[in-house]
Structure formats: C-alpha cells, structure tokens
Amino acid sequence: MSTSSGTPESWISSFCSLLGHEYFAEVSEEFIEDDFNLTGLQTQVAMYKEALEMILDVEPEDDDDEEDEEEDEEEDVSGDARDEPGGRAAQAGERRHHSRIASDLSVIESSAEMLYGLIHQRFICSRAGIQQMSEKYELGHFGVCPRTNCNQARTLPVGLSDIPGEDTVKLFCPSCLDVYVPPNSRFQTVDGAFFGRTFGALFLLTFPEYDLTKSGTESITNLSRPSNPPGGADELPMINGVYARNVAPGLGPGKIYEPRIYGFRVSELARSGPRMQWLRDKPADIKALDEARLFTEDQGGDSEDDDESMIMNGRPSGRRRAPLNARSRQQQQQQRQIGNGSPMMVEANGGVESEL
Numbered sequence: 449m450s451t452s453s454g455t456p457e458s459w460i461s462s463f464c465s466l467l468g469h470e471y472f473a474e475v476s477e478e479f480i481e482d483d484f485n486l487t488g489l490q491t492q493v494a495m496y497k498e499a500l501e502m503i504l505d506v507e508p509e510d511d512d513d514e515e516d517e518e519e520d521e522e523e524d525v526s527g528d529a530r531d532e533p534g535g536r537a538a539q540a541g542e543r544r545h546h547s548r549i550a551s552d553l554s555v556i557e558s559s560a561e562m563l564y565g566l567i568h569q570r571f572i573c574s575r576a577g578i579q580q581m582s583e584k585y586e587l588g589h590f591g592v593c594p595r596t597n598c599n600q601a602r603t604l605p606v607g608l609s610d611i612p613g614e615d616t617v618k619l620f621c622p623s624c625l626d627v628y629v630p631p632n633s634r635f636q637t638v639d640g641a642f643f644g645r646t647f648g649a650l651f652l653l654t655f656p657e658y659d660l661t662k663s664g665t666e667s668i669t670n671l672s673r674p675s676n677p678p679g680g681a682d683e684l685p686m687i688n689g690v691y692a693r694n695v696a697p698g699l700g701p702g703k704i705y706e707p708r709i710y711g712f713r714v715s716e717l718a719r720s721g722p723r724m725q726w727l728r729d730k731p732a733d734i735k736a737l738d739e740a741r742l743f744t745e746d747q748g749g750d751s752e753d754d755d756e757s758m759i760m761n762g763r764p765s766g767r768r769r770a771p772l773n774a775r776s777r778q779q780q781q782q783q784r785q786i787g788n789g790s791p792m793m794v795e796a797n798g799g800v801e802s803e804l
C-alpha cells in the first residue's frame with residue numbers, strides 16, 4: 449500500500465494522503481514513541497503491538513513459526529525481483545507488509561487506523577499537533593462554513609464524542625458557533641473520535657489572534673486585506689480577553705436570515721413566523737458581553753481582582769471567573785472577620801466550581 453514508487457512512503461504519510469483523510473495531521477513519530485502519550489490505548493485496540501509496529505513502519509518481531517512463513521515469502525519476492533532489474537529496492541518496503549497472511553494483515557491494518565486515530569485525537573491537542581492543525585486551518589484545509597451569513601468562515605474538524613464508533617467527523621464554525629456535516633460524503637467514513645471534543649475549543653483558546661472573519665477563499669487566493677490596524681494587534685478592542693471581532697462574527701443584527709413574503713417581513717407572531725431568532729442574536733453593543741469587567745465595575749471595582757490585568761495582557765479570562773471570584777472574596781472577607789485570613793482559604797472555592 450505504501451510503496452508504489454521506489455522511495456518507500458511512511459505508513460503515516462500514506463494514511464494521511466488517502467481520500468477522505470485530508471483533515472488529519474501527520475502525527476510525529478516522537479509523539480507515538482513516547483509511551484506516556486499512548487496510556488490506556490492498549491486495551492482499546494485489537495492487536496495493539498502489531499498495529500503500533502505498522503504505524504511506525506517497524507519490522508515485526510516474529511516468533512519461529514512466522515519466521516518460516518516470512519522466509520517463504522522472501523524467496524518469492526526475491527524471485528520476482530530477479531526478473532526485473534532494480535525491482536529489489538522497490539520490493540523491500542513491500543516485503544514487510546507481505547510478511548503476514550492476508551486476513552491477519554487486514555485486521556492489523558484496521559487496528560492501525562483505529563490506533564492512529566486515537567493517537568491523533570491526543571496529538572492535535574499537544575503543542576506540536578495543534579501547531580500543525582493551525583497551519584492547515586490557515587490554508588483552509590478544513591473547508592468553510594456552509595451558512596450564508598458566515599461568509600465562508602473557515603471551520604475546524606471536531607468530534608461530538610471521544611469514543612470511536614459513535615459519530616463521524618463534523619465541522620465546527622467559530623463564526624456561528626455551530627457544527628455541520630462535512631460537504632463531501634467521503635468524510636462520512638471518518639470517525640469523529642479521531643478529532644475529539646477538546647480540539648475545537650482548545651484551538652480557539654490557543655490561537656486567539658486568528659481573524660475568524662477571514663474567509664476560506666481569501667486565505668487560498670492570498671487576497672488578504674489588512675486585518676490589523678496600524679497600531680498593531682494590541683490596538684484591537686478586546687472583550688473578555690479575546691478580540692471583539694472574533695466573538696461570533698457570523699451572528700447578530702444583519703447576520704440573521706429574515707423570511708419575507710412578497711417583500712414583507714414575516715412577523716414573529718405569524719403562524720409560521722420565524723421563532724427563536726434570538727438564538728443567533730448578539731448585543732448591538734458588543735461591550736455588553738464583557739461580563740467579567742461589568743461585574744467588577746458593578747461591585748465597585750476591586751484592586752485585588754486579577755481579571756482586569758489579564759484582559760490587558762490579552763490572555764483569555766474565564767467567563768465564570770467573576771462570580772466565583774466575588775464569592776471567594778466574600779468567603780475571604782468572612783474568614784478575615786473571623787480572624788483566619790489565610791489566602792489558602794481560596795481553595796475552598798473548588799467546591800463551588802464543581803457545583804456549577
């Protein structure tokens with residue numbers, strides 16, 4: 449499978465170049481060779497050892513019986529190679545795949561695909577993996593959102609489950625915050641668990657500087673418009689620690705489909721009126737979404753609060769931070785009144801978080 453030309457291609461790169469596997473990143477061998485990254489996968493994949501060897505293009509370590517089979521095979525192969533000069537090198541890579549009987553091989557092959565997918569789910573959340581996926585995102589490899597008002601915003605491949613066999617890969621649009629079935633049916637054989645539920649959200653958290661409004665065709669044709677003002681990225685307005693322009697750019701007034709009959713808008717109160725349009729709504733003043741800042745301002749401001757400094761640094765601050773902080777501050781104040789103002793008491797906050 450991997451050696452149609454004279455230069456043997458690695459199993460990983462041939463897997464990633466298969467039709468329908470365009471979304472996959474090429475997992476680095478270092479990542480696979482680190483046992484820590486494979487924790488728990490032994491029990492999830494049949495013929496784990498063989499599958500792992502196949503992925504890494506390692507010559508299988510056979511016991512005596514299998515060695516005999518291999519020798520037979522090798523004789524056949526070398527016989528063929530003698531017939532056509534120079535064929536030996538080309539056959540060398542092929543040989544390891546022929547070293548097992550065919551039925552065995554197909555089981556190992558499917559196990560290897562499953563194992564690679566599960567490793568891939570972990571890899572794309574690692575530093576190297578997410579970087580590789582960001583390069584693919586930048587080039588629009590994952591396609592664009594089919595929603596008209598998203599103006600072909602680039603999407604990210606995600607899974608709706610981390611367990612294989614439950615659902616196929618979906619495309620998450622950060623512009624309208626919804627998931628879609630990939631447009632081409634060839635992706636409907638790709639397991640969603642191979643991308644997992646973590647990647648999409650982690651990607652946005654890792655790369656807040658991406659312009660989510662940039663369309664896929666734009667990034668392909670390189671007709672990039674100046675996305676940053678002259679002052680640089682720091683000058684862009686921020687909301688809750690992310691760029692305001694990246695807060696669901698495909699939603700809000702003017703970005704919601706308006707049904708019309710003979711030019712007249714259909715009333716929301718009509719029998720077939722457009723209900724639930726608020727689902728795609730966004731406040732006219734985007735600053736209303738800055739809940740953390742508004743909350744602290746509401747509480748009369750607090751110099752102890754580190755949320756504001758986090759926003760200034762451009763690092764994302766959790767939406768739930770404000771109420772939690774306020775609660776923990778209350779707790780702290782109560783503790784101080786009791787006369788036990790240890791800062792370690794903030795840890796009691798963990799219980800509050802788990803309740804939410």
Ligand SMILES: [Zn+2]
Nearest residue numbers: 593598621624
């Ligand atoms: Zn969209």
